Structure formats: C-alpha cells, structure tokens
Amino acid sequence: MTTTSASNAGFAHGRALRPSSKVLPEHARGHNRSLVLQTLYRSGRRSRADIARETGLTRVTVSALVADLIADGLVVELGQREETRPGKPATLLDLDRSAFVIVGLDLSEHSTFSGALLDLDGTISARAEVALAGSTGEAAVEKVVALAQQLVDQATVPILGIGVGSPGVVDLGGVVLSAPNLGWNGMPLQSILNARFGVPVLVANDANAAVLAEHSFGGADSDAMLIKIGHGVGAGLLLGGTPLFGSRFAAGEIGHVVVGTDGGAVCACGKRGCLETWLSIPNLIERLEEEGDAARTAVLREAGERLGIALAPVVGALDLSEVILAGPTELLDGPLAAATVETLRNRTMAEFHGSVTLRMTTLGQDIVLRGAAVMVLSGQLGVS
Amino acid sequence: MTTTSASNAGFAHGRALRPSSKVLPEHARGHNRSLVLQTLYRSGRRSRADIARETGLTRVTVSALVADLIADGLVVELGQREETRPGKPATLLDLDRSAFVIVGLDLSEHSTFSGALLDLDGTISARAEVALAGSTGEAAVEKVVALAQQLVDQATVPILGIGVGSPGVVDLGGVVLSAPNLGWNGMPLQSILNARFGVPVLVANDANAAVLAEHSFGGADSDAMLIKIGHGVGAGLLLGGTPLFGSRFAAGEIGHVVVGTDGGAVCACGKRGCLETWLSIPNLIERLEEEGDAARTAVLREAGERLGIALAPVVGALDLSEVILAGPTELLDGPLAAATVETLRNRTMAEFHGSVTLRMTTLGQDIVLRGAAVMVLSGQLGVS
DNA sequence: TTTGTTAGTAAAGCTTACGAACAAACACCT
C-alpha cells in the first residue's frame, strides 16, 4: 500500500469543493485524509485504532490513510503506548509538527510589514520586519517580497505555504481589490508571491485572518466577530466556523458606518459620525489629548458606547455569542470595553443575546500573522 | 442497472454532511445525484449528454444516475429533441414536476394558520386555512396537525414532505424553542408532524423560510436579508446561499434591538426605542391614527429611517447586496422603503456598499409557505 | 497455560466513476 507519492506532492489538493460541483471518490479520500489529520492536529498521540473510533472510519481505512500521511512526511510513529492494558499495545502517532514551517505575514500595521516563521502548532521560530517607509504600489509589493524572502531563507525544513493578512478588500483569489493606504487596486498579491516562491500562497483581509487566529489559538467559538482597531477600524466575522467574505468581499468593513443619530465629527470619507471618527487610534489619541487626563475615562467610555451602538444590530441579527477586540490594550481594555459590553446588553434582547461576551484578544501583536498561518494550515491540510 | 429501489425510498437521504464527518463513496453518489437533479430542476428539457457537459460528469455516469432517478419516479423521458442537427437525436429529460407534492405551512400570521399544496415548481394546487382562535400550546399544535391533514387528504400524488415556517426561535431539529405568541417552549413540532404523517418534515423560522423563497422564486441573490414586518419584526439572512441560524438559533431576531441614540417609545420588552416600537404594523397603525392623515408620509418616513439606521451596521458588516421587505405593501412600499434605502446609503460606505438594493418581495402573502416548500425541496432533493 | 481483548494487516467484495469502443441516427457534402 506504499503509495510512492512523488516527493512533496499529495497534499497540494485544490480544496474547497464548491457546492455545485461533482464529487469524485478521490475528493472523498481527500476529505477523509483531512479528517485523520485534523484528529491528530487537535490532540496528537493517538493510535490508528483511536482515530478509527473517533472518525467512524474503519481501522483498515485509517491504516491506509495514515500510511499515505507517513509517506508524505506529515505524520510520524512515536513508538508504543506506555500505559498497560490488555491486548496488543498501540503504536502512537502524531503530526510531525516540525516537519514543515509556515510563513505568516502581517501587512496591516501602519509603518511596518512584519512576518514570522511558524510551525504547525503555531509556535514562532523566527521573525522579520521591514520598514514600509511610505512605499506604495509596486514598491510596497517589493517590500512584501523582501520580507518573505528573508523568512524563506531562514527556513530549515520545507515550507508548507505563505499566508498573508493584508489591509483592504481582498477577493477569494488573493487579489487585493482595494487597499488605499498601500495604493493597491486590483493587486494580484497571491499570484505574485506564488510565482516568486513556488509554494502555495493565501492572501486575505487582516481582520479575517485575525478572527481565524482567535478561533484556532485563542479559544474563540464558531460564531464570533473580531473588531480590529488600529489606524482604521475593521472586523472579521466567523459564522459556523467559516469566515464570511460578503458579496463584494467587503464583509467586516464597518469603519465608515455612521453610528447614532446625533451627529459626530466629520470623517475623511466625507460623512459625519463614522465609527472611525470615534474609535480609530489616531482619533482616539487626539481626543484624549484635547480633553486632558481628567476626561480620559469619559472619552474612552463614549468610544465604547459608540462601538456598542454599532454592534448591537449586528450581534442581534447574527446571534453572535462572542465579540473580540484587537488593538492597543492600554486604550481598549478598560472603560472602553466595559462601556461596549454594557451598551451591547442594553440594546439587545437579553433572552436571545444576553450572554454575549466581549473580551480582548489573547494573542497580542501576533494575531494577524498567526491568522495568516491558520489560513495555510486550513488551506493545505484541511486542519484548523 | 435497474436499482429496484424499494418503492418510495432512495431519496430519503440524511443530507447535510456535517463538515467533520467521514465521507463514503455513497455520500459522493448522493451529491452527484443531487447535482443532476439540480440541473434538471433549474431548467429542464435536457439530454443526458447535456447534463454530462454541464456537470463535468461523464455521459456514462449521468446515464446511471438518470436511470436511478427514473426508477424513483423523479425524472421522465420526454421523447426526442425536435431541433434538427447532426448526430443521433437526443432523448430529452425533465423532472416529473407533478409526480410529488409538497405541503407548505405558514404559522406566522397573527390569527390564522395557512397552508398549501405545491408542486416541485412551486405552483400552488390547493389551499387551506384554520383560524387560530386564540389557541396556544398543545391546542395550537392540534390546529397545525388539522391543517396539515386537510392538505394531505387533498393530495393525489405522493407527498415529498411537509415544510413549516413558524414564528419564534427554531433549532436545527425542528424544535420550536420559543414562540411566545403560541405559548411554545421547546415544542418538538417536527417530530410530532413526522410521527403523525410519516413523511419528512422540516420546521424553520418564518423569516428564514421567507428568504429562501425569495432566493428560489423571487430572484434574490445569494447574499440577502429579508425583513419581515408584521405583528413583530424579524429577519432572515442568506449568506453565500446558505441560511444563517446563529449560535443560539436566534439569528434574525432584530425586533428588540434598540435603534438610535435619542430615546423612543417604551416597548413591551421593557426597553425604550426597540425597532418594533417604530416598525411593527400595530405600532405603525396606531401612530398613523394618532398623527392623522397629514402626517402620514412623515410617520412612514421616520419608520423607514429607523429601519435604515438599524440595518446600516448589518449591511456594512456583512457586505449585503440586497435587502428585501415583506409585509403590508400599502404601508411599506412607498415613503417607508424610500427612507430606508436613503438612510442606508447615507450611513454606509458607497465604495463598498453603495449599490445595495432594497425592494419589496414579489411573492406576496405566500412567501412563508413557499419558503417552507423550498426547505423540503432542498432537504429531500438537494435542489434549490 | 488458557482465555479473552486489543492492534494492526491481508484478502476479497461492493460501489462508484472513468475511459475506450461501438451502434444508431442524423446532417452535410460530393
């Protein structure tokens, strides 16, 4: 049954069966393969028989799939189980978590592109940064390529793929349709990187990447919304474990939604009272400086209230159970978050949405690049 | 290859492959079977070869699947294609659209349960109603059973299934978790009807059913939100063609979300300024009577503005392309709808969401029961 | 030593889809 699969191939599946597309036995096989992988990924050190019981597949089938995975270098045998019990001792298996690395890039910061090398567990083994120095357009793409190259050069094992969290609107093919700060309009970043490095590349919106990270590493449940507050305000939505992209790939773009019915500051976009005018970090800092230290709490509370006002209809309509904030802790985690959750509860139906929780991310600065890594994991291995 | 499938069986599949569950060849077969059915459903009168080209399956496979479907009585041969062209003339096929009927029930009206018998195209061949007469709890269930029985008795061909659109919160197993007006709390309506009639039954929230109907019969696209305005206010969401249920099955329950930052009337739920206080039909009528004819437009416009204020964050966050209103045309289709769309556009980012459209449903009073029928179609045949 | 249990493998069989090849039926060209 040794499948003699050519070198590194075998898990470069297309993935993503579109709903209305034929299903061949081979696709079913790929699915079951991912299922085995996923079982090992979530908690390793299981025997073939354990996996069979857990997945519902037979031991025979699991053995065949595991043989494939071992041949591909993704799974290793760890030796026999210590535990003493009747019957033949089990051979424990685990993902070879150091067999591959993932390159994760975060393009969402204002003046820096940062990246890291992550193993399959999400452990970071190397980091790199490039200063943006005001680059836009092609020059900014060159910075991305340079950053990726720096990380690729540091890898000592094969690279599973490159994941990128980019600001702006990104379509499903990894084309950045619009990222004003970087001067990108229809920039095919995914193709460019793929052509350059010859490995699978996945590009998505930064907030979408972030919510994936929070789901995989931060314990967020399957219906969650992550609000990313920085130079702008954006959101990533996870519904039933699947990221939401929207009809024009602009889901989560809530920075320029008007909040409340009582005016507000004029926004760069021309409207008055956009969420960003209250909540973006530059605006927040400006207001804090204007009003002075005495009014600090009041300013933060008001920003939090505005966020709550904007989120209430969304939480209600989507029946979200969890809202997560990402951004500078010193500003967000305090009166602002408290006011947001209060407002949210006062404005939604307790019976349905009373138990909505709001918390800060636990992943700190690395949230986007970890999310980018999750995209690769899920795209290449069907694991998340 | 005649499958000699026992009488009516053969398409009573479980459906709904959960993402993390094994896939057997048999499941793949079911998928491909649905694929063939779906191509015929959308526009019939195709040959086996046509279907093969369209689905990507081979003619051989399509022939086998079609033989199954003919044996099950779902597909019929129509004879040879008239059109004259080279090659052996094709044998045209179509769904046997009158081979089965679907029972669709609408429990969302205030004082009446209504239902209909629909064929696979959604054409209504019989109707029935029962007066609710204030029934709640078990008594209300009896009314539902009586209504279904009335329709079942009128059917002259086998019944594909019963679909029900119920108010309130309904879980995926068709248990009505909470429907205050009917006094239902954890009422297992789906099991009850299934036990009673021995055919597949699907129960879902009325607004969810409605948005499915609008998608299948009303031309709504795959990312749409339907606002159902009646005694209460609720919404049904379709994202990527899939209905959204939410973490507690309460998605779309937006009637008691507070709108705006300037107070409003006190609601039955205790809060002030809920969407329902502005928009529910009883409240709207009351206000129209209070303010008199001269203020009619102003009252309707204000209600529309409130709806727009509540929807803006949702449209922004989800990047919806289409919002649909269902309810009394004489109140909704005019100043109210106009004000809603204006408000929506003023409060969202034109670049992303500018082309959001808002319109009335084209399905009138039958929207919920048609949606209930779509649920059966999609659940039993994988067609929609 | 016997009994019963568990792990993993091997062989055979079923299902499903595919490709090759073919006959039937037709249009079109000479």
Added chain:
DNA sequence: AGGTGTTTGTTCGTAAGCTTTACTAACAAA
C-alpha cells in the same frame, strides 16, 4: 445516392476507495 463526420447513449473493462471478514501479534488476567 452514397460516403463522411458528428452526436447520442450504451456496453465492457478498469481504477480507486471503503467495507467486511478473517487472520496474526501481543498483551493481561486467572
């Protein structure tokens, strides 16, 4: 009229995938 090419739908054989059945290996308990 007859040949040529095209299209349809079927038959036959094959490849892939999972299951069932049956087996061996390895262990604990009595």
